[in-house]
Amino acid sequence: MGKQKKQTLLIVESPAKARTIERYLGDGYTVAASMGHLIDLPKSRLAIDIEKGYEPEYITVRGKAKILKELQKQANKAEEVLLASDNDREGEAIAFQLKKVFEKKNDTLPIKRISFNEITPQAIREAVDHPTEVDINKVNAQKARRVLDRLVGYNLSPLLWKKVKNGLSAGRVQSVALRLICEREKEVESFIPEEYWTLEALLAKDRHEFSAQMVLWEGEKPALKNEEAAAACLKELEGKTCTLEDLRMTRRQVNPKPPYTTSKLQQDAANRLAFTSRKTMQIAQQLYEGIALGSSRVGLITYMRTDSTRVSKGALEDARSFIGKTWPDSLPEKANLYSAGKGAQDAHEAIRPTYVTNTPDSVKEYLNRDQLKLYSIIWERFVASQMVQAVAATETLDLKIGKGIFRVSATRYEVKGFRKALKLLKSKEQTQKIPSMKTGDSLKVLGFTPEQHFTSGPSRYTDASIVKTLEEKGIGRPSTYAPIISVLLDRYYVVRKTRQLVPTTLGRIISDILVQSFPDIVNVDFTVKMEQKLDAVEDNRVEWHHMVDEFYRPLKDQVDHVEATLESVKGILDEPTDFVCEECGRPMVKRLGRYGFFLACSGFPECRNTKPIPLADCPRPGCDGKIVARKKQGGRGKEFYGCTNYPACDFITHYKPTSMKCPKCGYFLVEKTDKKRGNHKECINPDCDFLHTAGAEEDED
DNA sequence: CAGTGAGCGAGCTTCCGCTTGACTT
Numbered sequence: 242m243g244k245q246k247k248q249t250l251l252i253v254e255s256p257a258k259a260r261t262i263e264r265y266l267g268d269g270y271t272v273a274a275s276m277g278h279l280i281d282l283p284k285s286r287l288a289i290d291i292e293k294g295y296e297p298e299y300i301t302v303r304g305k306a307k308i309l310k311e312l313q314k315q316a317n318k319a320e321e322v323l324l325a326s327d328n329d330r331e332g333e334a335i336a337f338q339l340k341k342v343f344e345k346k347n348d349t350l351p352i353k354r355i356s357f358n359e360i361t362p363q364a365i366r367e368a369v370d371h372p373t374e375v376d377i378n379k380v381n382a383q384k385a386r387r388v389l390d391r392l393v394g395y396n397l398s399p400l401l402w403k404k405v406k407n408g409l410s411a412g413r414v415q416s417v418a419l420r421l422i423c424e425r426e427k428e429v430e431s432f433i434p435e436e437y438w439t440l441e442a443l444l445a446k447d448r449h450e451f452s453a454q455m456v457l458w459e460g461e462k463p464a465l466k467n468e469e470a471a472a473a474c475l476k477e478l479e480g481k482t483c484t485l486e487d488l489r490m491t492r493r494q495v496n497p498k499p500p501y502t503t504s505k506l507q508q509d510a511a512n513r514l515a516f517t518s519r520k521t522m523q524i525a526q527q528l529y530e531g532i533a534l535g536s537s538r539v540g541l542i543t544y545m546r547t548d549s550t551r552v553s554k555g556a557l558e559d560a561r562s563f564i565g566k567t568w569p570d571s572l573p574e575k576a577n578l579y580s581a582g583k584g585a586q587d588a589h590e591a592i593r594p595t596y597v598t599n600t601p602d603s604v605k606e607y608l609n610r611d612q613l614k615l616y617s618i619i620w621e622r623f624v625a626s627q628m629v630q631a632v633a634a635t636e637t638l639d640l641k642i643g644k645g646i647f648r649v650s651a652t653r654y655e656v657k658g659f660r661k662a663l664k665l666l667k668s669k670e671q672t673q674k675i676p677s678m679k680t681g682d683s684l685k686v687l688g689f690t691p692e693q694h695f696t697s698g699p700s701r702y703t704d705a706s707i708v709k710t711l712e713e714k715g716i717g718r719p720s721t722y723a724p725i726i727s728v729l730l731d732r733y734y735v736v737r738k739t740r741q742l743v744p745t746t747l748g749r750i751i752s753d754i755l756v757q758s759f760p761d762i763v764n765v766d767f768t769v770k771m772e773q774k775l776d777a778v779e780d781n782r783v784e785w786h787h788m789v790d791e792f793y794r795p796l797k798d799q800v801d802h803v804e805a806t807l808e809s810v811k812g813i814l815d816e817p818t819d820f821v822c823e824e825c826g827r828p829m830v831k832r833l834g835r836y837g838f839f840l841a842c843s844g845f846p847e848c849r850n851t852k853p854i855p856l857a858d859c860p861r862p863g864c865d866g867k868i869v870a871r872k873k874q875g876g877r878g879k880e881f882y883g884c885t886n887y888p889a890c891d892f893i894t895h896y897k898p899t900s901m902k903c904p905k906c907g908y909f910l911v912e913k914t915d916k917k918r919g920n921h922k923e924c925i926n927p928d929c930d931f932l933h934t935a936g937a938e939e940d941e942d
Numbered sequence: 943c944a945g946t947g948a949g950c951g952a953g954c955t956t957c958c959g960c961t962t963g964a965c966t967t
Contacts, residue, residue, distance in 0.1 A: 254960065256962075274962090275961075276960085276961045276962055276963090277959080277961030278959075278960045278961075279960095279961095281959090282957090284956085284957090304964095327960080331958095331959060331960050332960080334959095334960085335960070335961095383959090386958080386959085387958075387959080389957095390957050390958045390959085391956095391957055393957065393958095394956060394958075395956060396956095396957095397956085397957085398955080399956070401956085402954090402955065402956080407951095407952095407953065407954080407955060408953090408956080410955085410956050410957070411957085412956080412957045413958075414958065414959095415957085415958090530962095546960090717959090718959065718960090720958095720959060720960060721959060721960095724958090725958095832951075833950095834950035834951070835950055835951095837950085841950085841951065846952080851949075851950065851951080871946075871947050871948095872946085872948095881945090884947095887947055888947080891947090893945090893946075893947080
């Protein structure tokens, strides 16, 4: 054997992607992964030289030195390096930084940039055959973005430390998300529900019974404001006959939806599967990295952080062939095309199954429950997106009873179309069966059901709706939607109540300060304007440090002004309580610490007594301990509730104790949520069957 | 699906955006 031929080194960001590409390229290529950014600003200080044109000081990211060293080693052995980081702004920066590192060691090594927007053999080949240079304008745009975010975050955060509390944070993205949540909360609070009543008629034709809603009264929309109005209406209707006045059929074509982007996947997974954004991404990552299907490991889905609905040609053909075999009459003449959408960076395809032939049923035995659910909605949405539209036929009946018109409608899908592919994603439409009739027919009136309602105000943000809003406003990226929610929770700016995001007192104070003092930065338009400027930098119309300067000067002035004028509100978060310090007898206050709330003696610093907040008495017979919130080591993980006498008493529960005592047995009640009862309270005593549903919050759908 | 268990305030925090494992400080 002679000397081994030198290889081409190709570098991508994701290791799973590297494995696939290595398979596609075969001999002559080594494919490695950078795992994201390797070079960045240090965390511990600003590291931006304002005087010298905002020049950032870059270092190797903590923990990434090993990867960088390994890449360098491989580059030394290679005859050529192809930088194939993602085809977007951040990817270009990664390519640039790697090139700089490699060049320092060896200035004769050919280093090229290649890019592709999908992982298919053709796309990879095409890219490898047409290498280009790193686009320095794009790199500068990323630099501007990075520097700007650092300047905003590292100027606003310390201001909060000084004025409110140590460890707090603010930034271009998280603070806008917080603002949205806080403003929504104000709307929720100021909304005054109004009472109204509806009237339903139970009717019969021959032996068929059905009900219809009153939609008109004396030719106008009924305004039944209270029980008296409903009763008056009922009285007039008494004894009146019912005739069919109008009957009509309307048809509506329903298009399938495009395949998933990250944001849409998180929304559907939240609304249909009750997954948090974080959970969705964790499971999607597992599906992407690959599941052992029998003996081989297969990545079940394409990359899960994408802003595009684009689908590769090969995948379209596979889908069409699958649909043609499975539902031949639902295959459209031509493939349904979906574009990347406005503002999308389009570095990856939509999220779709890698092989449509891996139907949810066929991979069921290899996946756990959550993986299967998530995979199913991804598969269904993709397959449906390549099928023909459905046709919904709605039959509407207007029935006259006295001065009222009652309406009933029923929808049925004349053409099922793409809906044939849907199971988990199918919308549940409950429509009644309506007997066939003709105009003028008379019906039997069996009775009326008046019902009290209240107008419902705006609903709080959930994972699904905050991600939707952020995406629509162009704030944040697919890789950051889930972390944005996590950071708001970690900082105690927001808590999750059932699935709703509710701001805390701290969150509201922070938001108020930021909105007051930095209205143009903590603003949904700020990112829009920034993106426009970044585009100008990318097109070489604007120099990056000019752009940064334009943003930073007013920011710096505002920061200085607030620093000098804003009164510190430290301590206002301490909440007085009825708990008495057992060491000095002074009252204790509830205070937020690094790991959550705790009780502290108001005599601090003379008395340094602290303790966790007792939520209930320990239910163990003979135990005098209190139940307190605990967390797994490291702070992360689900909260649970245990006895202060641990380890002598090892009582624990996952359900949050309430201050209420069970009227039956005297043990404490806990909050529970399940599908059947929604949110309710239950006795912690396993031998007690007490259930408390009254006053529980309603479960919104 | 199992098992989970500090001390916290007077210290050194923080940004956004890429990407996955996880060891000594």
